[in-house]
Amino acid sequence: MATQKSKQPAPDATRRSEKSRRAIYDAALDLVAEVGYPRTTVEGIAARAGVGKQTIYRWWSSKAEVLLEAFLDLSEQAAQQAAPGQAYAIPDTGDLAADLKAVLRMTVDQLKDPRFEAPSRALAAEGVVNEQVGRVFVAKLLEPSLQLYVDRVRAAQEAGQVRPEVDPRIALELWVSPLAQRWLQYTGPISYDYTDTLVDYALHGLAPR
Amino acid sequence: MATQKSKQPAPDATRRSEKSRRAIYDAALDLVAEVGYPRTTVEGIAARAGVGKQTIYRWWSSKAEVLLEAFLDLSEQAAQQAAPGQAYAIPDTGDLAADLKAVLRMTVDQLKDPRFEAPSRALAAEGVVNEQVGRVFVAKLLEPSLQLYVDRVRAAQEAGQVRPEVDPRIALELWVSPLAQRWLQYTGPISYDYTDTLVDYALHGLAPR
Numbered sequence: 001m002a003t004q005k006s007k008q009p010a011p012d013a014t015r016r017s018e019k020s021r022r023a024i025y026d027a028a029l030d031l032v033a034e035v036g037y038p039r040t041t042v043e044g045i046a047a048r049a050g051v052g053k054q055t056i057y058r059w060w061s062s063k064a065e066v067l068l069e070a071f072l073d074l075s076e077q078a079a080q081q082a083a084p085g086q087a088y089a090i091p092d093t094g095d096l097a098a099d100l101k102a103v104l105r106m107t108v109d110q111l112k113d114p115r116f117e118a119p120s121r122a123l124a125a126e127g128v129v130n131e132q133v134g135r136v137f138v139a140k141l142l143e144p145s146l147q148l149y150v151d152r153v154r155a156a157q158e159a160g161q162v163r164p165e166v167d168p169r170i171a172l173e174l175w176v177s178p179l180a181q182r183w184l185q186y187t188g189p190i191s192y193d194y195t196d197t198l199v200d201y202a203l204h205g206l207a208p209r
Numbered sequence: 210m211a212t213q214k215s216k217q218p219a220p221d222a223t224r225r226s227e228k229s230r231r232a233i234y235d236a237a238l239d240l241v242a243e244v245g246y247p248r249t250t251v252e253g254i255a256a257r258a259g260v261g262k263q264t265i266y267r268w269w270s271s272k273a274e275v276l277l278e279a280f281l282d283l284s285e286q287a288a289q290q291a292a293p294g295q296a297y298a299i300p301d302t303g304d305l306a307a308d309l310k311a312v313l314r315m316t317v318d319q320l321k322d323p324r325f326e327a328p329s330r331a332l333a334a335e336g337v338v339n340e341q342v343g344r345v346f347v348a349k350l351l352e353p354s355l356q357l358y359v360d361r362v363r364a365a366q367e368a369g370q371v372r373p374e375v376d377p378r379i380a381l382e383l384w385v386s387p388l389a390q391r392w393l394q395y396t397g398p399i400s401y402d403y404t405d406t407l408v409d410y411a412l413h414g415l416a417p418r
Contacts, residue, residue: 036338121337121338122338124337124394125334125335125337125338126334127394127395128330128333128334128337128393128394129245129330129331129334131395134394134395135395138394138395138396142394142396143396146396153415160417161416161417162415162416162417163415163416163417166410166415167406169397170387170403170406170407170410171410171415173386173387173390173391173407174383174387174407174410174411174415176390177382177386177387177389177390177391178379178382178383178386178387180386180390180394181382181385181386181389181390182382182386184337184393185333185336185337185343185347185351185389186336186340186343186344186347187347187351187352187355188378194379197376197379198379198382198383201375201379201380201383201411201414202383202410202411202414202415203414203415203416204414204416205410205411205412205413205414205415205416205418206362206371206372206375206380206383206411206412206414207370207371207372207412207413207414208369208370208371208372209414209418
């Protein structure tokens with residue numbers, strides 16, 4: 001036990017590490033936003049973060065891994081800012097429409113936040129032409145947040161508010177994908193009104209009732 | 210009149226021009242698929258098409274213009290293949306669901322066609338990080354085909370099959386955007402079953418009726 005304890009870093013070393021880690025995340029996000037994914041390198045990230053290349057390779061094995069964790073960290077920060085101290089889940093007040101609208105309004109804010117927008121665009125663009133990057137980032141970044149909608153739609157099915165035969169993984173695309181496409185491809189403006197409308201159309205359908 | 214007639218190119222010259230134009234379109238689409246938009250140049254297109262740079266600049270003022278017309282030509286060819294001799298419109302058989310499903314099945318085929326896929330991805334990726342390119346190509350390529358859905362949804366509103374208060378430009382995103390996102394971001398597989406399901410969910414809604 002004494003041996004194990006002596007391996008723990010001193011408090012100063014931990015603080016130094018935490019500071020380096022944050023500098024590396026910031027450098028990675030800034031760089032990919034400025035020069036794009038292909039021209040972002042571990043060397044470039046190290047230089048901008050003011051650390052040695054070895055420091056990066058001690059913690060991560062590639063630029064893709066650094067960027068992935070930098071994005072996960074950014075998303076976590078955004079979630080904590082939006083709902084401090086809360087577990088990351090979609091609220092269940094019993095009113096599906098209201099819950100979806102509330103979460104989508106937060107997403108609208110996040111998509112318009114410049115700190116989030118530029119690196120996300122650079123990564124999304126690379127994912128479009130580089131299937132491997134696309135698949136990894138979708139699996140690690142996008143799919144876990146889509147899963148929260150799956151859970152919320154399932155709860156609504158149990159409460160009788162969504163038809164039992166509906167596939168929740170497809171259902172969520174009726175509001176997630178239109179917002180994503182407007183943001184990614186500049187096919188239209190993004191606003192609270194717009195996402196509210198998507199939820200109403202998706203839940204109630206276009207055909208008269 | 211005699212003077213005007215003498216200005217007409219000889220049949221051989223017209224054939225030569227048509228052949229060059231086609232070679233330039235093919236070269237532009239191949240090149241953007243292989244090296245991406247930023248590294249595609251007018252010089253590179255000319256070299257691959259076996260024409261002089263001047264030939265390209267006689268007809269177009271920039272690589273963006275060449276690519277735009279090459280894509281418009283490709284889309285027209287695809288439409289003509291799918292429905293020879295027909296004007297490019299969404300059928301109106303009186304059954305909105307069936308008409309949307311038929312068109313989306315053709316889109317699924319087109320998205321999976323390798324001749325179409327690689328250059329479209331390269332262009333879409335550039336549009337994500339280059340707002341100017343994104344906006345021009347959306348306005349010239351994507352928006353005109355979305356407008357066909359707007360017209361079809363309007364006709365359905367007049368026929369009482371879609372609620373009168375629905376905004377057709379938002380409504381169409383319930384099926385177009387999910388398909389686009391799965392294709393662009395590899396968020397899920399694409400199939401006829403999938404697009405049929407999107408149409409059913411969009412028209413009838415997720416909530417019980």
